[in-house]
Amino acid sequence: MSEKYDRQLRLWAQRGQSLLRHSNVCLLGATTTGTEALKNLVLPGCGKFTIVDSSKVTTSDLETNFFLTQQDLGSNKAAAVVRNLNELNPDVEGTALDISLTNNLVEDSHFWSQFSLIIIASSWHLQKVLTLADTLWDMKIPLIHVSTIGFYGYMRIYIKEHTITESHPESFSDFRIDRPWKELKEMSDSVDLEADDKEHIPYLLILIKALDRWKSIHGKQPSTPKEKAQFKQSCSELQSDLSLQNFEEAVTFSWRASQVSTQVPENVKTIINDPILDNLSRSTPLFWIYVKALKLFIEKNGQLPPLPGVLPDLHSSTEAYIKLQHIYKAKAEEDIIEFTGLVSQILSSIGRDADHLDHDSIRIFCKNSRYLFLQRGSKTLIDPRLIRELGNTPLLSLFIAFIATHKFMDTHSGIIPQESDYNELISIVQLILKSEKVPDFLSDIVKEILRSKGTQLHNICSFMGGIVGQEAVKLITGQYIPLENSLVFDGINSCTEKWKI
Amino acid sequence: MSINSIKPFTEKKGPFTDDVYEPNTEETFNAIRSSKILVIGAGGLGCEILKNLSLSGFQDIHVIDMDTIDLTNLNRQFLFRNKDIGKSKAKVASQFVMNRIPNVQITPHFCRIQDKDDLFYRQFQLVICGLDSTEARRWINHKLVTLLDPNDFSSLIPMIDGGTEGFRGQSRLILPTLSSCFECSLDMIPTNVTYPVCTIANTPRLPEHCIEWAHQLEWPKKFGDKPFDADDPSQVDWMYKTSLERAKHFDIEGVTLSLTLGVVKNIIPAISSTNAIIAASCCNEALKLISNVNPILDNYMMYSGDESVFTYTFKHERKPSCPVCGGS
8 A cells, every 4th residue: 555655655644644635625527637637646545536527428539538438438527537547546446426516515615624625626716716725725725727728727725824844955954053952062072173083073073173162252143154264264274184074064154053953943933923813713734733832842942943953974983973963862852742731731721622632743743833725816817917917027928917817707608719719818807907008928828729719739728727736735735835825837938937825 | 630729820810920931831830740759767757758649630750768667756656656667668658648639659668878879869840758767868869860861951850858856846848069068067966965975984973874874885795786676675774774784883873774764766756747847848849840830949947836836937058078069
């Protein structure tokens, strides 16, 4: 079981896989793009999926959708795609719903609450998309709207709030060179930079010593570029034999000594000051309980968050490295115990079970406490402020052309605009821009859209289905940082652009 | 017919098409149908590429892959099932796509790319690579440069190359001697993590050091010239236990079976969505290249999805001193 998923477990581990396995993804519209997106979720083992589509399979569907066959012609499209996707992975259970989505159903929060994520991949009325986003809003169920025309793709994620504990930073670099705790200080004090075995001293200890000396002269950590350069120079003078790799590392990483451990990153500062912390209740997600604990922890520990306790490889003897690693790990364990105590206090204070704590998730939270992310979405289609950027960001024209095309289809019962509709489409663009002046590049994109006559190119559908697949996995596992929140793909120039609206 | 999806673009010039482009549906359809395309690799990217080319209207496709199907392929290589484990990737993939899509001919080659001669490679209009090996890419890149007759540009075979790692990937288009080749950009390829032998032998600190000790030093000591086979469970078990024992001796934590496999097989994380994105980009370029309905990538796109979505599209310049394509 886990062997089959080995190549992805190396990215999101069992925790991510378990969330994926317990997810239920809903696809509205068994289009090629939608089917390709689902394929990318069925293969890695999402637990369940549901396809809603009441149309019948036509020959033109067979031309672009790999998961429809000759035998499926004329049958319900949702059922046919479910059958062909189900076959990909015996761990996954697919369901087809041959129903049309009435306005009542779009507003029926009970129906949608069974899903972990919803993908709209059909030409829905934009107002209906927004109504569904509204229905899902307070349940915090993500909605992904994706569409393709010719060589172009568009995608939008609607979600009220998404929190990320495991953003997978490149490294966990919190070494407290400026604030060594007792055991770390003792170890650095105990080493002699002139000793015979000086080539075995881990560079972190060298930096702690060097910073100590610097502070005794300058009274504070190096902070200006000039001071940092001087400090680096002083590190290179610690040792006449520059071939010693550990001393070389100390010079290379001398900037780490000017990092201020008590400085909490902006993203985390915003999170710990969120007003949600004033109203914790029985239903508040665990993430926010941990954030509250983090806030208290930082206050109690002189602005220091829990230590990640992760040490990179450093040139040193095995013995010195392992000893140093133990010191970091022991401190991290100490912090976890204190943090756990805070979590259980908070839980009791709001009348929640404090006896059965999820220790794994507490450990992960502590390790990642400098790398937390919070995303808050919006339900508006386009930000008027964006339009001012039109001259600077060429692909914004594609974004506006997509919105205009969708709006055109809304008023023509879903019919794709034809070449004769050029003037009407341009007038919609003018309305969006609130200006008569349409840049040449934008009108060219409109012409290219009309040239495609609404054709679906499999490659473009598969490309967009791939992006939806990645973003869906990130949203479901709560790991890595998803797109915020709008994106277009230009398959002519092979590039994408994104905006937060 | 899958080819119909491109029809509107063959009927009319677009605002971005090259000036010389003359729309002609019949000619374009013929060009697509008669193009002979070679796909190298029938793995994560290869499965996607075969599907994409077939659904773009290409009808004469060859695929070459020396590998057989493994259980760990099934999380992304969607043309394979449990019952196919152990069979040739090229053969199973070809058969699956031909069963699914009418009028497409896919010819599998269950062998190494080095086993084929120049005559074989000369028959193709385009080569698309979905490989995970730098060496294989260098080999085919070099081959396509040597096949080019500078006095006859009809001998030019473009190469489209895709690659993925985790949430990241890249696709690029190489016109031998006209644009930067794979060798020109070799310094952009991250080298495999290696550990100095003295660290492995004398001052291990990481679990990886213990695994490399078992792999590089203990295995040859104990088994002589017998090569280590990472697909043999009993050998993997020996490797894991030997590494673990060394780690315990030095009080090093973190040696697991999964990490042991990762280190000795140099495993790269792979997921279906990234393969889908990169393969689609490669095949989109292939379709534009053969049909001319819109301009092609010039010449490199990088995709990164681990922190939001980011693409960087740029022209990688030729290296005048390139040992493969430079100097002429």
